[in-house]
Amino acid sequence: MNVLVTGGAGYVGSVCAQQLLAAGHKVAVIDDLSTGHRQAVPRGAVFVQADLADTRTIGQLVKDTGVAAVMHFAAAALVEKSMTDPRYYFEINVQKALQFLHLLLELEVNDFIFSSTAAVYGEPVSTPITEDHPLRPINAYGESKLMFENILHWYHRAYGLRYVALRYFNAAGADGELGEDHQPETHLIPRLLNAALDQAFEFAIYGDDYPTSDGTCIRDYVHVLDIAEAHVLALNALPVVKGAVYNVGHSEGHSVRKVLDAVAEVTGRHFPVRTAPRRVGDPAVLVASSEKIARELCWHPRHSDLKNIVRSAWAWKQQHASGYGPPAVQ
C-alpha cells in the first residue's frame, strides 16, 4: 500500500515510516521540518518539505504516488507551550489538520491513522486509564487533539472515513539510527540521558511529594517501536474496525526516581539531580490500560521493558550527542 506519513521527519513519525517500509509498504513523507529533521526521514521514503495546509503540493504528491492511506503525526506537541500560545496549537492541530483531511476526502483517500495522546484524559479519576475514562483535557494541546478526534468520529459517521486514533502515553526509546531530538527537550528519558552525557544539562525532578511510593510522578513509557507496530496493525485492521480509539501504553508505571536509577545503571554515570517544585497540571500517576488494543488488534508491547527503552535511547544518544545536528549539504 502507498502510505502518506505527515510528520515523518519527527521522532515517532520517522520510526513508523521505517516500520512501514520494512513491512513492504511504499511511503511518502510530508513535513515542514519545524521540529523534525531531514536526516530522520528513512531512506526509501519519498520526502517533500511542505506545510500541512499546502494543499496544492500535498494534492500533487497524493496523486503522483497513489496514496491510499494516511498516518498523521504532524502536530505541535509541547504541553507547556500550548498553555501560553494555544492559538498556535489549535491552528496546527485542528485548523490545518482539518484542511488536510478535507483534501484527502476530496481525493477519496479515506483511511486515516491519527496520533492522539493520553493528554485527552486530563486529571485521571481512575487508573489504569481505559478508553471510556472521562475526557477532560487540562491543557490546550490535549484539547486540540480531542477536538480532532471528535472531527474524525463525525466524519466517519457522515462520510465513510475509516480511522483509528491511537492515544499514546509516553513514547520513548530509539530504533537504531532513529531517535528522539526535540528542541527544547521536555521528555524525561532524553533529558536524563543529556545529563548523563554532559553535566552542563541540569536535571531537575519536578516534585517529590506526590502520593506515590517514592514521592515522584509515575508515568507509562512505551517503546517507539511498539507504537510503530500499533500503527501497522491499525492500518491493517481499518477494513474491520472502521472507526476506533485505542490507548497505546505499556500498562506499567515507573516513577521518575525509578527511571533515574535505570538511566544510572545503563549508562554507568552519575550526575547532579536537584528537586524543584511540582509543575502545574502534572498528575501523580498516568498509566494506560491497553487491554482494548490487545484484545482487538492483538497488540502486545514487545520492546517496552524500561531497561530496554533506556538502552536503545542511550545507544542512540551516544552516537548523536548533539541530536541529528545540522542537515547534510545536498
Ligand SMILES: NC(=O)c1ccc[n+]([C@@H]2O[C@H](COP(=O)([O-])OP(=O)(O)OC[C@H]3O[C@@H](n4cnc5c(N)ncnc54)[C@H](O)[C@@H]3O)[C@@H](O)[C@H]2O)c1
Ligand atoms: N512523543 C510522545 O511521547 C507523544 C505522546 C503522545 C502523542 N504524541 C503525538 O505523536 C505525534 C508525533 O510526536 P513526536 O514526538 O514525534 O513529535 P515531533 O515534533 O518529533 O514530530 C512532529 C513532526 O511534525 C512536523 N510538523 C509540525 N507541524 C507541521 C506542519 N504544520 N506541517 C508539516 N509538518 C509539521 C514537525 O516538523 C515534526 O517533524 C504528534 O502528533 C504528537 O502529538 C507524541
